[in-house]
Amino acid sequence: MSMKVIVDLQACQGYACCMMEAPAVFDLDESAGKAILLQETPTDDLRAQVDSAARVCPARAITVENG
Amino acid sequence: MRRVVVVGASLAAVHAIEGLRDHGYAGEIVLIGAEPHLPYDRPPLSKEALHQGPEVDKVHLRAPEWYADAGVELRLGRRATALDPARRIVVLDDGTPEEYDGMVLATGSTPKTLSTLGDVGPVNILRTVDDAVALHGQLIPGRHLVVLGAGFIGLEVAATASEMGLDVSVVELAPVPLTRVLGDEVGQWFRTHQEAHGVQLHCGSVLDGIDPGAGGSKIRLHNGTVLSADLVVAGVGVTPATGWLEGSGVRLADGVVCDKSLRTSVPGVVAAGDVTRWYNALFDEEMRVEQWTNAVEQGRHAAASLLGADEAYTPVPYFWSDQFNAKMRFVGRANAAEQVHVERMDDTSMVALFGRDGVLRGALCVNAARRLAQYSRAIRDQVPWGDVVEP
Ligand SMILES: Cc1cc2nc3c(=O)[nH]c(=O)nc-3n(C[C@H](O)[C@H](O)[C@H](O)COP(=O)(O)OP(=O)(O)OC[C@H]3O[C@@H](n4cnc5c(N)ncnc54)[C@H](O)[C@@H]3O)c2cc1C
């Protein structure tokens, strides 16, 4: 099973929690104060990290779709 | 385990329930909450929701149908009043006994009040969405608001009200706001930031009394200053909501005392969120964390422990606060820091590091969040202070 990560940049408030949980998947554009999605379809070994990033995003801006 | 009862229907509870289901628990779940609402998010209540007008369905943590889908029986508007661990029963305020095999205590915090000052007239507090609705209705441009207490919630309310066009004063006992947690230099930055946006801070001020009156209240400070207020908000801290557990056998000491895996002193009962005091081995410290991210992670961890896991809960805490255009993000702990090093500070941004016992323990970033990930890792790895702070 593969996953697809979606970040709602409208909702994103630049908390950087995603980046702390899954640095290989999320970065932050400091001047815009928004997350940068480094990989849209991370490999399965990153699933736990991506799931916790979605959980701890205070803006609930991250959705993980299972494909 | 066939029946888990979760007491307190908020952030830690939702994540405990999600954790129970994700970890394969298929039995009954009963959720008891004193407020009449489905679990909702509190941080917006001092920030954007307070500005725009709070509506509970806009801050719901989960959609209403989520609870049925997750097989949760709701008992909302019901307060737990007693716990009988010998019979494994929790009693509700209408007298109903609820049996449990497993229990999650997630009753959070209650705001402190100014009861020691006698009759102070109408003073707002801000903890619930109903508090926020009541407060929003009074935030009318041109009015004078006095905030008692320059903690994070007090300063956020001050900023939001000021943005809405109120004239705002803040009264604080300490000589510098936030100094107890963040030290003088960082606290002073927040003071300057608030003042630059027109908020008046009265620091080092002892509150002598409040005289309520028809046209507003008079706030009397010990140094003789009298402030007139159309409305008053007290943000003088919170206490863990454990009153109903007195005498139950659950060990209490400024919170529910838990072991490293969040188990209480009573078998089959775990705790999560603001109410929980536990030993965090990473910091070699017993702590209670009144912050959003902790409630999420602790809820999930407590669920695993209730189902038999034995893993220690050792997070690097994370916290944020928004005041005007300052987006503050904090990782780790700042309390009892032996060293504070301000790495960068200007009008709009700041990076400050906190050290103790020779290692990095905390890092604060204002409008510089990208650095957090690196510091959070350094705190987890207990990187020596000298390696992070360039001389
Ligand atoms: C205005 C405001 C702004 C905030 N801003 C931030 C922020 O910017 N960043 C941050 O990190 N944190 C912030 N916080 C803190 C964060 O919201 C809390 O840490 C979090 O809500 C804790 O969740 P909890 O589930 O432990 O408890 P709570 O959210 O306190 O919920 C506990 C629930 O249990 C119920 N309850 C209590 N006793 C009983 C009983 N006997 N029976 C049944 N139910 C009971 C209560 O009514 C309540 O609904 C803020 C809090 C507030 C109030």
Ligand code: SF4
């Ligand atoms: S945690 Fe959420 S709000 Fe924060 S940067 Fe990541 S996506 Fe944006």
